[in-house]
Amino acid sequence: MNDENVNSEGMDSKNTSPEEASGDDLSRSSAPNKKETIVPEGDISESTVKENSSDFDSTPEKQESEKMDDQGLPPRDPDKKRIENESLSMNSGSSPSVKKKKRSGTSYIVILLALIAVIGLSMVAIIYGLGFGGNIGTSEKIAIIYVQGTMLTGNVPAGLGYATSEEISENIHRAVADENVRAIVLRINSPGGSPAAAQEITVEIEKAQEQGIPVIVSMGDLAASAAYYISAPADYIFANPSTNTGSIGVIWTFENKSSFNEKEGIDYYISKSGEFKDMGGNWRGLTDEEKEYADSVVMDSYEEFVTQVAEGRNMSRSDVKKLADGRVYTGSRAKELGLVDDFGNLYDAIDKAAELGGIQGDPRVVYMNKARLSSLLLGSDSGDSSKETSQFVNYFEESPYGKILACIG
Numbered sequence: 001m002n003d004e005n006v007n008s009e010g011m012d013s014k015n016t017s018p019e020e021a022s023g024d025d026l027s028r029s030s031a032p033n034k035k036e037t038i039v040p041e042g043d044i045s046e047s048t049v050k051e052n053s054s055d056f057d058s059t060p061e062k063q064e065s066e067k068m069d070d071q072g073l074p075p076r077d078p079d080k081k082r083i084e085n086e087s088l089s090m091n092s093g094s095s096p097s098v099k100k101k102k103r104s105g106t107s108y109i110v111i112l113l114a115l116i117a118v119i120g121l122s123m124v125a126i127i128y129g130l131g132f133g134g135n136i137g138t139s140e141k142i143a144i145i146y147v148q149g150t151m152l153t154g155n156v157p158a159g160l161g162y163a164t165s166e167e168i169s170e171n172i173h174r175a176v177a178d179e180n181v182r183a184i185v186l187r188i189n190s191p192g193g194s195p196a197a198a199q200e201i202t203v204e205i206e207k208a209q210e211q212g213i214p215v216i217v218s219m220g221d222l223a224a225s226a227a228y229y230i231s232a233p234a235d236y237i238f239a240n241p242s243t244n245t246g247s248i249g250v251i252w253t254f255e256n257k258s259s260f261n262e263k264e265g266i267d268y269y270i271s272k273s274g275e276f277k278d279m280g281g282n283w284r285g286l287t288d289e290e291k292e293y294a295d296s297v298v299m300d301s302y303e304e305f306v307t308q309v310a311e312g313r314n315m316s317r318s319d320v321k322k323l324a325d326g327r328v329y330t331g332s333r334a335k336e337l338g339l340v341d342d343f344g345n346l347y348d349a350i351d352k353a354a355e356l357g358g359i360q361g362d363p364r365v366v367y368m369n370k371a372r373l374s375s376l377l378l379g380s381d382s383g384d385s386s387k388e389t390s391q392f393v394n395y396f397e398e399s400p401y402g403k404i405l406a407c408i409g
Contacts, residue, residue: 140359142350143175143184144367151193151226153200163190165200171368172204176211181366182357183214185349186234192225195250195301195406201230202308209235214356218349219243219340224328226406228339229305232312236352238344239331246334248309248324250301250406252294255282305406313338 147168149161156162175181186205192198205215217223217234224247231237231245239245261267261283268283279290286294302324310320315338323329323337334340342348354363 139180139364140357141178141181141364141366142353142357142359143171143178143181144346144350144365145171145175145184145186146367146369147186147188147190147201147227147230149190151190151197151201151230153194153197163193163197165194165197167369168201169204172201172208175366175368176208176213180364181213182359182363183216183353184208185216185218185346185353186230187218187220187346187349188223188227188231189220190224190227191222192227192229192247192406195226195229195305198226198229198406199304202233205230205233209233214353216349216353216356218344218346219245219331225249229308229406232309234312235356236342236349237340238342238349238352239334239340240345241330241332241343243331243334243340244328245331246323246329246339247326248305248320249326250298250305251326252298254280254286254294256285257282258284301406309339 145168147163149163151163151165153165154162155166156164172184175184208215214235215233217231217237219231219237219239221243223231223239223243223245228245228248266283270278270281270283272278276290276293278284279286279293306317306320306324309315309324310317313320323339329337329339331340331343335343344352350363350365357363
């Protein structure tokens with residue numbers, strides 16, 4: 001057998017058909033490829049990739065896909081990388097959102113605190129504006145107490161034209177009980193009223209002074225008769241030049257309707273246990289004895305009035321009696337006569353109260369009994385508050401014994 005007819009594999013090329021030869025060649029040429037396919041992907045080394053990629057290195061896409069990244073790792077799938085990038089973008093975008101919520105929460109707290117502060121300040125302004133308080137900044141107080149309207153004993157809401165001794169006395173008592181109150185200012189606008197009411201108020205004024213609380217009077221338009229009675233014992237009296245004051249005296253009024261009753265045919269039968277029991281009844285006039293008795297009662301009250309003024313103003317009784325004939329004095333004249341100390345308004349009285357009370361700096365002003373809206377609207381359903389007010393003062397205005405008054409008629 002010739003060497004030329006035998007190939008390197010020991011096969012006779014002549015005896016081999018072209019189909020068989022090509023088949024064997026194909027098998028032998030494909031063997032390396034088969035060997036590459038059974039190698040696991042995780043065991044592929046760089047040399048193996050280079051060796052087996054000779055047929056594909058010519059394509060740019062393959063060359064690009066086979067490039068390594070900076071860390072020597074094969075590149076990831078572009079679609080997967082894009083998804084991961086989008087996911088990262090979404091996650092990174094959520095971080096500011098969380099921070100924004102935190103900022104929003106803080107903002108809500110700040111807004112809430114601001115609203116609480118505004119509400120608190122508003123409440124303080126309302127409370128002090130309605131007269132339940134005064135200037136903030138010191139614990140030392142001056143109490144302002146209003147005496148407005150006709151003075152009488154009884155329980156009548158403030159602001160209805162009457163100043164009751166119960167209300168005035170209660171407020172003086174409360175002011176004295178407050179350890180921070182250093183002085184009291186009585187703001188008076190009254191024509192006077194019942195001597196008994198004036199005496200009850202005066203007792204509380206003197207109790208306050210005994211506790212070391214000075215009392216200052218600020219007269220407004222009118223402070224006459226019983227209203228001057230309660231002013232006299234004050235430590236200092238302010239009036240305006242045109243204030244009407246004085247009218248030191250007492251009056252007892254009686255009404256006689258006997259002529260009217262006769263004309264109308266009205267007759268009365270009076271059964272009484274004593275001669276003076278029906279004294280003051282409007283169905284008849286007073287007898288001479290009753291007139292004499294009435295004069296003595298008035299003079300008793302008058303003497304008490306004179307004593308009150310003399311002691312309060314450091315005057316002699318004779319000097320007071322020269323002034324105490326019932327006449328009204330202007331503030332200017334009253335100052336000349338020594339019935340008031342100085343001219344000034346409410347705020348001058350407050351300054352004086354601070355001085356006499358030993359208050360350093362601006363005092364806290366407390367309005368004890370400003371008229372309340374509920375009282376002013378009393379009887380608004382009927383539109384006539386005087387009708388409802390008369391229910392409170394019927395005992396005084398329609399007394400069957402007449403009215404003994406230290407009051408301007």
